[in-house]
Amino acid sequence: MGGGHPDPKRGIYIGTFGDFGCPTPQKISTYALSPNRQRPFAGALYNAIFNTWRRSRNQALYVIPPFVAAYALMSWAQERNEYLNSKAGRLAEGGSEE
Structure with missing residues (x-):
């Protein structure tokens, strides 16, 4: 059926889907x-166990340092906030004691 005549407008008609005009595969x-x-x-x-362990170990240096830095920053900020809102902190920073 396929492998038809050359058509200058559309190229070569090779047949309908499932019945292409090509030779059947061999070997x-x-x-x-x-x-x-x-x-x-x-x-x-x-x-699953050992692949998870390996992947987690490989990502540790990308995950742990930012978390440690964020924890240290939050700890410092909370201590500083408590100091600034205390009696001694208000006097030291020049604010009024109310």
Whole structure:
């Protein structure tokens, strides 16, 4: 059916979908494994634990320093806020004692 005449307007008509005008594939080998012989979760738990550990360890230097810096900054800010709102802090910074 396919492999038709050259059409100057649309090119070469190769046939309808599923019936293209090309030669059938030859010498293609396919292999399959029976579903009851497959082990889709073979080693899944082991790999999940150790892969998670490996990925977490590799990301530690990207995650921990910003959290430590943020914790130190928040700790300093809270201490400074408590000092500035205390009697001694108001007197030291020149504010009125009310």
